[in-house]
Amino acid sequence: MTYMKINVIEQICYNSCCFGGKNKYSNMVEKLSPRDIYSDIKPEEFVELRNIYNNLWKNLDLPENLKPRLQFKAMLSNMAFSISDYTIYIEKRLSPFKMNYRNKTGKNESILRHEIEHVRQIWDIIRFVGANNMAEEFKNQNGFNIKPSLLKKMHEIENTLGRITPNSAEYNKAQQYLNAFKNYPDTSKYYGISIKELIEHLRYKNNLLEKQARKEANKYKPTLTKTVKVAIKEFFKLLSY
Numbered sequence: 001m002t003y004m005k006i007n008v009i010e011q012i013c014y015n016s017c018c019f020g021g022k023n024k025y026s027n028m029v030e031k032l033s034p035r036d037i038y039s040d041i042k043p044e045e046f047v048e049l050r051n052i053y054n055n056l057w058k059n060l061d062l063p064e065n066l067k068p069r070l071q072f073k074a075m076l077s078n079m080a081f082s083i084s085d086y087t088i089y090i091e092k093r094l095s096p097f098k099m100n101y102r103n104k105t106g107k108n109e110s111i112l113r114h115e116i117e118h119v120r121q122i123w124d125i126i127r128f129v130g131a132n133n134m135a136e137e138f139k140n141q142n143g144f145n146i147k148p149s150l151l152k153k154m155h156e157i158e159n160t161l162g163r164i165t166p167n168s169a170e171y172n173k174a175q176q177y178l179n180a181f182k183n184y185p186d187t188s189k190y191y192g193i194s195i196k197e198l199i200e201h202l203r204y205k206n207n208l209l210e211k212q213a214r215k216e217a218n219k220y221k222p223t224l225t226k227t228v229k230v231a232i233k234e235f236f237k238l239l240s241y
């Protein structure tokens with residue numbers, strides 16, 4: 001079978017979907033940051049988040065063998081899906097109060113749904129391009145050799161979901177995802193406010209991958225009334241300790 005070629009692949013790392021490894025800033029921060037802000041190895045808030053994640057994945061009827069790990073990571077705004085190690089990362093420095101608040105309002109379910117949509121988008125791109133071809137293109141364009149474990153996972157994605165061919169129902173969508181992926185701005189390179197950064201942020205928000213992920217996440221977004229009620233309840237519970 002002949003796969004669609006990727007003409008240009010940039011090594012990118014962005015808030016919602018990271019493909020091709022970490023940038024030098026995140027590497028440096030990770031070395032300097034503590035392993036975990038919690039004294040408890042399995043804080044109650046994170047256990048509840050895992051339950052939300054597992055239930056959401058099950059309700060979406062997605063293959064269990066393709067489910068990414070869920071782990072803490074420093075310096076994230078909310079969560080991020082990293083294809084380089086096939087993991088959905090959670091903001092490490094989020095307070096237990098805020099984690100509880102997000103769990104109970106349903107906001108974390110909405111954010112997780114956003115990241116899961118990025119996972120599904122990457123599935124389509126891999127099935128469209130082909131695992132071996134994807135690995136080869138990254139090596140040619142960036143000198144980046146993907147981990148054997150990731151290549152194995154990419155083949156598992158192909159074998160579990162099947163390849164996307166010109167006759168597949170997902171063909172047009174996968175082609176659009178690939179084009180959007182190649183044109184995805186790397187907002188992690190920018191710090192502070194400038195006209196250039198604002199333009200890049202608009203490109204980020206209007207990219208098809210982000211628009212589709214937001215569309216799915218909005219189906220789980222909690223109402224303002226529920227958000228306020230839970231916030232007040234959790235705040236007074238905190239005061240009672």
